[in-house]
Amino acid sequence: MKMKGSQIFFECLKKEGVEVIFGFPGGAVLDIYHEMPKHDIRHILVRHEQGAAHMADGYARSSGRVGVCLVTSGPGATNTVTGIATAYMDSVPIVVFTGQVPTPLIGDDAFQEVDIIGITRPCTKHSYLVRNINDLQTVIREAFYLARTGRPGPVVVDLPKDVIQAQTEFKYPKKVDLPGYHPTIEAHSGQVKRAQDILKKSKSPVIFAGGGIIISDSTSELMQIAKLIQAPVTCSLMGLGGFPAGITDAGGLRRPNPLWLGMVGMHGTYQANMAISHADVIFAAGVRFDDRVTGKISEFAPSARIIHIDVDPSSISKNVDVDVPIVGDCKNALQQLIRLFEAEPVENQAAIRRPWLEQIDKWRKDHPLTYSKDCNVIKPQYVIEKIREIAGSDAIITTEVGQHQMWTAQFYEFDRPRTLLTSGGLGTMGYGFPAAIGAQMAFPDKLVIDIAGDGSIQMNIQELCTAVCNDIPVKVVILNNKYLGLPRQWQELFYEKNYTGSCLEGSPDFVKLAQAYGAVGLRAEKPEEVESVLREAFKIKKPVLMDFVVSREEGVYPIVPPGKSITEMLLA
Amino acid sequence: MIITEKQRYTIGILVQNVPGVLARIVGLFSGRGYNIETITAAETNEPGLTRITLVTTGDERVLSQIIKQLNKLINIIKVYDFAETEFVDREMALIKVRAEQATRAEVLRIVDIFRAKVVDVSAHFYTLEVTGNEGKINAILELLGQIGIVEVARTGKAALARSKKH
Numbered sequence: 001m002k003m004k005g006s007q008i009f010f011e012c013l014k015k016e017g018v019e020v021i022f023g024f025p026g027g028a029v030l031d032i033y034h035e036m037p038k039h040d041i042r043h044i045l046v047r048h049e050q051g052a053a054h055m056a057d058g059y060a061r062s063s064g065r066v067g068v069c070l071v072t073s074g075p076g077a078t079n080t081v082t083g084i085a086t087a088y089m090d091s092v093p094i095v096v097f098t099g100q101v102p103t104p105l106i107g108d109d110a111f112q113e114v115d116i117i118g119i120t121r122p123c124t125k126h127s128y129l130v131r132n133i134n135d136l137q138t139v140i141r142e143a144f145y146l147a148r149t150g151r152p153g154p155v156v157v158d159l160p161k162d163v164i165q166a167q168t169e170f171k172y173p174k175k176v177d178l179p180g181y182h183p184t185i186e187a188h189s190g191q192v193k194r195a196q197d198i199l200k201k202s203k204s205p206v207i208f209a210g211g212g213i214i215i216s217d218s219t220s221e222l223m224q225i226a227k228l229i230q231a232p233v234t235c236s237l238m239g240l241g242g243f244p245a246g247i248t249d250a251g252g253l254r255r256p257n258p259l260w261l262g263m264v265g266m267h268g269t270y271q272a273n274m275a276i277s278h279a280d281v282i283f284a285a286g287v288r289f290d291d292r293v294t295g296k297i298s299e300f301a302p303s304a305r306i307i308h309i310d311v312d313p314s315s316i317s318k319n320v321d322v323d324v325p326i327v328g329d330c331k332n333a334l335q336q337l338i339r340l341f342e343a344e345p346v347e348n349q350a351a352i353r354r355p356w357l358e359q360i361d362k363w364r365k366d367h368p369l370t371y372s373k374d375c376n377v378i379k380p381q382y383v384i385e386k387i388r389e390i391a392g393s394d395a396i397i398t399t400e401v402g403q404h405q406m407w408t409a410q411f412y413e414f415d416r417p418r419t420l421l422t423s424g425g426l427g428t429m430g431y432g433f434p435a436a437i438g439a440q441m442a443f444p445d446k447l448v449i450d451i452a453g454d455g456s457i458q459m460n461i462q463e464l465c466t467a468v469c470n471d472i473p474v475k476v477v478i479l480n481n482k483y484l485g486l487p488r489q490w491q492e493l494f495y496e497k498n499y500t501g502s503c504l505e506g507s508p509d510f511v512k513l514a515q516a517y518g519a520v521g522l523r524a525e526k527p528e529e530v531e532s533v534l535r536e537a538f539k540i541k542k543p544v545l546m547d548f549v550v551s552r553e554e555g556v557y558p559i560v561p562p563g564k565s566i567t568e569m570l571l572a
Numbered sequence: 573m574i575i576t577e578k579q580r581y582t583i584g585i586l587v588q589n590v591p592g593v594l595a596r597i598v599g600l601f602s603g604r605g606y607n608i609e610t611i612t613a614a615e616t617n618e619p620g621l622t623r624i625t626l627v628t629t630g631d632e633r634v635l636s637q638i639i640k641q642l643n644k645l646i647n648i649i650k651v652y653d654f655a656e657t658e659f660v661d662r663e664m665a666l667i668k669v670r671a672e673q674a675t676r677a678e679v680l681r682i683v684d685i686f687r688a689k690v691v692d693v694s695a696h697f698y699t700l701e702v703t704g705n706e707g708k709i710n711a712i713l714e715l716l717g718q719i720g721i722v723e724v725a726r727t728g729k730a731a732l733a734r735s736k737k738h
Contacts, residue, residue: 117592314644
């Protein structure tokens with residue numbers, strides 16, 4: 001039986017197990033919207049297409065499934081670009097369907113025509129312009145396959161209106177045929193052996209884990225390896241949650257994980273930056289040695305041999321020279337390594353590492369993460385500690401980008417993978433709130449909290465309407481210092497206190513704004529109000545916007561000045 | 573990071589002949605700040621497959637990134653790093669040269685030495701076709717330059733890996 005393109009679209013999505021689409025209609029996709037009510041797929045109507053892309057992203061990061069968004073041609077498509085680039089930098093599997101003008105009009109500068117394939121080429125894993133109805137099902141099959149396999153990433157599928165209106169037989173392809181796409185999953189056993197030889201002799205190893213650990217679902221393997229070789233673990237921002245900061249025993253008592261160093265890099269902990277800089281071996285898994293991690297590259301880990309696992313060969317030896325490259329899925333490589341260590345028990349590992357772990361403990365005690373407490377004004381770090389205390393380790397935290405993001409990374413203490421969703425690579429302000437909505441769609445019963453600043457929340461505040469209209473009970477914590485905090489801090493430290501453009505006085509009353517949208521607005525102005533506001537908000541089964549009036553000129557510390565070695569931390 | 577000297581590298585790329593594939597390759601080079609000195613592309617004997625030969629400059633680290641990044645493009649079937657293998661390469665040039673009474677004989681002598689061909693003749697100009705490796709093309713251009721070159725069109729390099737001897 002022949003089907004229209006719009007119907008085939010939904011049949012394909014069902015085959016891919018899609019349960020929700022984040023979208024916004026327009027002329028080029030109205031055939032799809034016309035067909036939509038006949039299918040059992042939930043549609044979340046956003047208020048801006050950037051929100052749709054970030055929601056698909058938040059859904060994907062929290063669940064591991066492919067997130068889907070659907071927008072119209074032209075401005076609908078261009079509005080998703082920031083969301084696509086965000087997903088690309090952090091390897092998030094999303095498929096973005098964009099409407100396109102009918103094929104005979106392509107290239108004629110038709111109404112709402114834009115070359116979205118051309119615009120998104122540098123920030124997608126792959127993209128398709130479907131020119132023929134007979135290609136539609138194959139393209140959708142390939143798009144989902146590409147998005148979720150290998151190093152995941154966003155795929156754009158551009159759908160001209162006449163293709164969606166045309167008809168063909170529906171037969172979903174069983175297999176994909178992509179002769180140029182063969183991601184290496186199985187790590188080379190010889191390389192894994194070399195890694196083991198280096199690791200077992202190492203006196204001062206550090207495991208450096210990134211987002212790849214979370215994507216490949218390798219937390220338990222990472223914990224096993226760390227325990228087997230008694231090596232301390234640090235994470236990039238993207239890796240947080242991939243290794244538990246604390247361990248909860250059967251009785252529910254949570255203790256700090258002795259092998260956990262905290263985050264490394266520009267705002268990393270003292271012990272993590274010192275450990276990386278004094279290590280004799282760095283065992284890196286699923287990271288890409290971003291400049292925010294390495295600081296001055298020529299002085300990064302000067303005395304370490306580097307072992308690096310990554311599924312993407314281009315991430316290896318891109319920024320730092322690697323001694324033992326291991327191309328493959330982190331889970332596969334770590335499992336092989338665990339088998340090697342188990343086959344050849346090396347009992348003295350704990351003894352070899354003792355002096356190193358003692359040194360790390362000393363660093364930890366010398367300069368722990370801290371901030372000056374104050375009983376008159378709310379400290380942003382205090383709010384984060386309180387959220388952690390009340391929400392627990394199972395809540396999903398999203399962030400925007402800025403000081404609040406770094407304080408969250410430092411003070412929240414993530415114990416579980418996929419509980420921190422943050423724009424690490426692109427650093428997209430406006431990401432956290434729609435991402436929280438996406439995550440809440442994947443986990444309706446979990447507590448999902450966007451930790452935001454007063455600057456970044458305003459970048460996608462319109463999605464409050466989406467949350468209210470669809471009963472998505474996300475919680476937003478605004479750490480309101482009436483500044484763009486990170487620019488302000490950099491201006492203070494590195495630009496002669498010239499605060500041009502970073503003062504945000506004149507923002508709306510967020511409590512009234514929440515109420516205007518039909519959400520709940522709460523405010524805390526004194527430290528003693530923080531806990532009660534949080535507890536109240538977390539009980540409400542509606543979207544809640546909380547405005548915490550915090551100390552205005554608080555800085556994120558430690559901070560490594562740009563261009564400096566990561567040992568050159570300003571501690572306060 | 574060990575920085576090696578900048579060199580010229582020849583890369584062969586076998587791609588699916590689908591819309592936009594060249595844009596993906598060229599976009600990758602411009603977006604990541606790599607250099608394209610020459611690029612040639614044409615269909616192969618296999619339907620749907622195009623072979624691209626590209627000459628770039630950079631140090632070893634850049635070359636290695638280029639190869640890896642190219643391999644990530646979904647429509648690319650195979651990348652040949654000719655720094656690693658023996659290869660043959662040729663390019664063709666059309667050269668319009670001044671050929672007056674006094675210089676015509678010299679031009680024809682050069683044509684003969686370089687096994688070039690005269691493909692167009694007019695009262696004052698010859699257009700020559702010459703094929704060879706880059707060195708040969710550069711050599712004939714230098715010689716003809718002394719006589720008077722009007723215009724040059726070079727194809728850029730096409731290259732194939734040498735087949736095994738046994």
